[in-house]
Amino acid sequence: MKIGEAATRSGLSVKTIRYYESIGLISPSERADNGYREYSPIQVDTLHFLQRARATGFSVEECRQLLDLYRNEGRHSAHVKNLVLEKVAQLDQQLQELQAMRGTLMDMADRCAGNEGPSCAIIDQLADSSEGAAP
């Protein structure tokens, strides 16, 4: 099948498939006589695998590793599990940071009158200038 159908079936865009090929994430596809890319159902499975892995939060580089494991029948499932657990740890870190940021913003909002006046605790807090001078 041609790239358009491969895109529809895999859930990736045509552009993204060509991009993945350009960075060597997937191997160059066969070409028909007219130069069009030709995809087998098995290649579409790989594309779909990539779509799901990206949507699950793996980076392209992590996808490259997962793909190697996916293709490698001699893999150890422990290796795959480690990748996933590392990813979870990353997410936990990111969640903590976002939650801290949310707390800061809510504190700011709480201390701000939010009225017609110019006096604003948020601005003051961001400025945090010892002189209190505005530029």
Place this chain on the structure above:
Amino acid sequence: MKIGEAATRSGLSVKTIRYYESIGLISPSERADNGYREYSPIQVDTLHFLQRARATGFSVEECRQLLDLYRNEGRHSAHVKNLVLEKVAQLDQQLQELQAMRGTLMDMADRCAGNEGPSCAIIDQLADSSEGAAP
């Protein structure tokens, strides 16, 4: 003072300050006879304001808006508060997505034996191929 000291005092890097100037986030600084940039304490306050706003999660474009408000004595604090509350809503959205992703990953990990064998529920779930064929 020169850019190095302005960087130290504001908490931004020298590169970042020059970058902010290049995108017009801050106005071009005065130059000494030798071409070196010259910063006043007031300008450093602005740089510090930017450092804190970025660290708090505002994008550069949002910083541009905040900076206008920061400099504008005729601002309404309601406007500033709205910016902050919008940002909180964005964060809540992002937090939800990350938590969903974390759940998916933990489900995967739980169903994976994590042993020496090649059989791996994670790979199977990512593949999700109706044929079960590996490329």
Place this chain on the structure above:
DNA sequence: TGTTGACCTTCCATTAACTGGAAGGTTTAT
């Protein structure tokens, strides 16, 4: 036969927010 429209191709530019490095000028200290 012509042409319309939906495909496909490659290549270049852009996004966000910097960071790294090259190549070179200036100042300060030893």
Place this chain on the structure above:
DNA sequence: ATAAACCTTCCAGTTAATGGAAGGTCAACA
């Protein structure tokens, strides 16, 4: 004198695509 520590500009790279231009191909339809 020269080395270290500054400063300058400019170009390239990062992530993961996306948008668009310019052009080739193919099937259907009047």
